[in-house]
Amino acid sequence: MTAVASAVDLNDPAFYINRELSILDFNLRVLEQATDTRHPLLERLTFLLIFSRNLDEFFEIRVAGLLQQVALGRISTGPDGLLPQEVLKQIADTCHAAVDRQYRILNEDLLPALAAENIRFLRREEWDDKQSAWVRKYFKEQVMPVLTPIGLDPAHPFPRLVNKSLNFIVSLDGKDAFGRQMSLAVVPAPRSLPRVVRLPDEITDGGDQHVMLSSIIHEHVSELFPGMTANGCFQFRVTRNADLTVDEDVEDLASALKGELLSRRYGAAVRLEVADNCPRHIIDYLLRRFGLGSDALYQVSGPVNLARLLSDFDRPRLRFVPFRPRIPEVLQKTESIFEAMQQGDILLHHPFESFAPVVDLLRQAARDPHVLAIKQTLYRSGADSEIVNILAEAARNGKEVTAVIELRARFDEESNIEVANKLQQAGAIVVYGIVGYKTHAKMILVVRREGRRLARYVHLGTGNYHAGNARIYTDYGLLTANSEVCEDVHKIFQELTGMGRVVRLKQLLHAPFTLHPQLLQMIDQEIQNQQAGLPSRIIVKVNALTERQVMLALLRASQAGVRIDLILRSVCCLRPGIPGVSENIRVRSIVGRFLEHTRVFYFENGGDPKVFCSSADWMDRNLFQRVETCFPINDPALRRRIIDDGLKVYLADNSQAWLLQSDGSWQRAEPGRSEPKAAQHVLLERLT
Known part of the structure; x- marks a missing residue:
């Protein structure tokens, strides 16, 4: 390294920022988009809900990891020098203020603005007689049959609740059918039930009018406990540690992951969200049940599961103006993507330029009788994606298809296992990369016979092979037939699927x-x-x-x-x-x-x-x-x-x-x- 004269210790923690706090700062910047009136109204609501999803993952992974460090006594610091306990305290202070601000934005800004556009989320006290009758019928026919109220007594201990699930804790008076005196019960809301229910047009004054599932259950919760009186019903949600730990020495990574996916739903609790009207003695009871301190408590003025609030409103005026991604001119002039790539490198800038050429490369390769082999890495794609279907088609067409699938892409593990099974059933070769290393590279290699030689065609990208993401993520993709680049990609695939020394590359790092x-x-x-x-x-x-x-x-x-x-x-x-x-x-x-x-x-x-x-x-x-x-x-x-x-x-x-x-x-x-x-x-x- 070149020496640079300096009397300053560049390892001084004062020159660095804590990683977890920096992640949190990003989420706060996302939250601020909900206040930006330059964005269309429904997009502002979307940013508010994205903040909720981001914060969920932050607690599931980042906060959970810090708590584990403290619990196990494995205290480590980053360049900033902060101890995990110090970071957790700053996170709690910041997150409590941010969540309070989030609900103020929702209640004081977005909901009134939506109501002005005749998009309303009706509270129970706002229902008229017709709406109340419809809600009662909906509860009887659609909700009550799938609810399982659980009384809390020595024979019915506190239930094991799924990560981030909507639940209600109900305070009761009276005795049940067996003469038992119970004071508390829990009602989990199945995930099969929609969290937002649109009222029929005939019982509204027009527009989009909705009721929350939480309001429906709250209104009729007493019907779940015949002969007893429900004198309080309070929604709550627990967030759990959702990080996966898989032994790298397992013989079958896919099978091991399947087992871990179940445990993700029931990991250690890291956060408790409750309705702000929940009595203190019930809050303390829930905190004890989940083994949480007061820093982990978030009392909210609204639904505890905001991330599931968004509905598909047909209001184009309140959305971003749609656009049509451009197809590069060179690809418009020829039907053969291979001929276009022979003319020179093609750069794709998503989402402004279409992701379709990447799909076309695979589709043409799958159906071209001269194509012998297709190799691709898959990190996040989705089991029902067009790309996966094309790879399966190529394998059935007799192409040598090799898919390097990263099973451990966080929160996409289950989907990736489905992708692997689907491709294996079609006859593709599926490998899971290198033990101890996630395969995050984005590569496609097509081998095609052209006369007496084998030609290679490559796609390299900065983003995942996911058509949905390509519409909302900015990414670059390069289509190339450059011989040195193609040779490098070929060597990396060999490195991923085989064994041997580190390969020497000419162009790629x-x-x-x-x-x-x-x-x-x-x-x-x-x-x-x-x-x-x-x-x-x-x-x-x-x-x-x-x-x-x-x-x-x-x-x-x-x-x-x-x-x-x-x-x-x-x-x-x-x-x-x-x-x-x-x-x-x-x-x-x-x-x-x-x-x-x-x-x-x-x-x-x-x-x-x-x-x-x-x-x-x-x-x-x-x-x-x-x-x-x-x-x-x-x-x-x-x-x-x-x-x-x-x-x-x-x-x-x-x-x-x-x-x-x-x-x-x-x-x-x-x-x-x-x-x-x-x-x-x-x-x-x-x-x-």
Whole structure:
């Protein structure tokens, strides 16, 4: 490494931000989108619900992990130096304030605005006689038959409740049919029941009028306990540890995962949400039952399961304006995607450009008599996806189909097991990658006989092979017939399915082998160029930055005078703007209509820029514990496109950008007197 003179200890925790708190900050930026009146009303509601889903996962994985560290006495700290107990305290303070704000936004802003559009969620006291009669009939016919009330007594201990399920605790007076005096019962709401029920048009005054399942059950809960009186009914929900632990030495990973998936539903409790009108003695009873302290209690003014609130409203005016993704011109001129790829590399910028060419590559390969083999990695795709169906068709057509499926993609494990079974039944070769390493690379390789030679065609991407995600995630994909790139991809597939030494690649960098050291080398080269008076600059767009050695290298580069721009969707553990340390580093996050997901690395390289796209974030897990690809953009025109559309337009954003301050806080960029610029809006106009 190039030496950079510094009297500063770059390992000082003051220069770093805690990872968990940085994740939480991202979720707060998502929550703020619910207040942004520039977004259509129903999209603001969607952002509010996305915040709920994100916070659920945050507790299921991040908070659960911290609690496990404390319970097991395995205390470790990151570069920021905070102990798990300290992080948990800050999380509790931040989350309680955030959840209170979330429900204020819902109750004081969004629900009144929706009501003004005649989209209403009626409370029980608002039902008229016709609506009350309809709700009673609905309860009798649709709800009551699937409910199982559970009285709490020595013969009926507190039930084992599923993670994040909606439940009610009911206080009772009187005796049951067997003469037992019971004071409490629990009523779980089956997940088969909709949480939001639309009232028929004939009993409303028009528009979209709904009642919540919780209101329906609350109104008629006494009917579940004949001869007794329900004098209180309070909804609650428990969040559990949902991380999976699978022994890497198991003989059958798929079977082991199936067993773990059940345990995810009943992991240790980490959070309790209750209605804000629930009496204190019942709250204390629930906390004791779940083994939780007061920091884990969240009393909410509304439904405890907001993530399931969204309904499919037919209100285009209240949604983002739809758009049609563009098909690259070269693909419009020929029906054969292989002929198009022979003419040169093709860059796809999703969602502005269509994901269809990726599907077409597979479809044409599945049906082309000259195609001999198809190899693909699958991280998140869905068992019913068109891509999986095409791979199965290809296998049935006699192609040699190899699918490297990562079973352990978090919260997609069950779906991925279904994908594996489906492809195996069709005759495909299915492998689960490398023990101890998740396969996160996004690769397709097609082998085609052309005359006397075998030609290869490749797709490499920054995002998953999931058509739904391709409509809402920003990602890059590269279609190429470059012989060296194709040879590299072939070698990586051999590495994944076979055994042997680390392969040497000509074009691609790949984790866990060459990517990390090469990133450090390229950062070091920028330092050398800056010291030699040559052009130097680093621009990085990834989801997260957490890896310590990379952060140290960036700090050294900043001290040497290298200008560094980091465009990070969510996590940044590096404090920018500290004099003498990180004053040349700027960090921004873009939060908008699409989920930012592209991974692009730019190095000025003395005036001969290098641009890479990658499946990897700059995190420990990506660089050391996953199989990742990082591919160069060799075509000068495509390289310029990525610089302009994938980097510069984001650096110019003054409307949807959030800027990280040296104290760790995030401030929203404001256009001031400048022309407002929102990167995603610019790209929609430019590329579609």
